[in-house]
Amino acid sequence: MPELPEVETIRRGLQNLLLTKVVKNTTVYDSPKSFPNDQHTVEQFLYGANVQQVRRRAKVLLIDFSSEYTLVTHLKMTGQVVFIGASSSVKTDASVRFAAGHPNDSMLGQLPDRSTRVAIEFSDGSHLYFNDQRKFGWMKLYPTLEVPNIDFMQRVGPEPLEDSFTSNEFIPRVRRRNGTTIKAAILDQTVLAGVGNIYADESLWGAKIHPATRVRDVTDAQLAELLTCIKAVMTLSIEKGGSTDKNYVDAEGKKGSYLQFANVFRREGLSCPRHPDVLIEKSRVAGRGTHVCPVCQPVPE
DNA sequence: CACTTGACCTGTCCGC
């Protein structure tokens, strides 16, 4: 679920809340993919270190510490990050609690809970919880200088929202996947970073391209329009705090409301915004649930 | 090699 806009929303919230926080302790629950580092490394390079900055690359969250180690987190599908401020006597509310990622009901209860994979305690008594129902996500520790050498970082494509990323670069990268469908191509993280199922469907609707169209059958002009739509959709989503289907609030008490603005995603059976009398259809493309307007996006030959 | 499918997991929803 968390795609680029969701992780960027998380980054912005944590940047404000975590700066200068000092790590006091960590607890790893049932999370076989997290902290393969030996306990000695975690203790030596995390404990007593303070947060310098919070970065994002693609869908990966990067928390840099003064020890020149970086906490690298991938939320995959159901991961979430929850910050709870020091509150032994102070009542926990939106002013001290930040939650982002895939929402679930447990967020309204006490943490840690059944889905908690990692808990980080800071010296002021606040906590950062990494929760993940399905255990696909992970949290690992790397020397900051080695982060660019991680396999994923080596292979992941350009950031779509960089002004320097234009159709001049986008088109040849997509055409490397000429034999597959346009949806599979933009979901490929080595082509460009950060597009997941929601924004793939939304941007393809925006560019009026059927997701199952072979890349070779999409014109350069259409690809240029598609990139424009990817940028627009992601920019709007970040403004809206990302996508969530259940209610939650971030540090400022705002909801991630992008899905209210979605044109096709999870709107099967509802009317296309461009065609009030045409209903959105759902099918399966590139192994994912896929939403299209059958008039805007005619099925390819 | 290029592309597609399955595995990783758990919770939820739907039909019988």
Added chain:
DNA sequence: TGCGGACAGGTCAAGT
């Protein structure tokens, strides 16, 4: 009501 199966969808490994 209970139960089995489909589904959710990011990424990597395995299969075609």
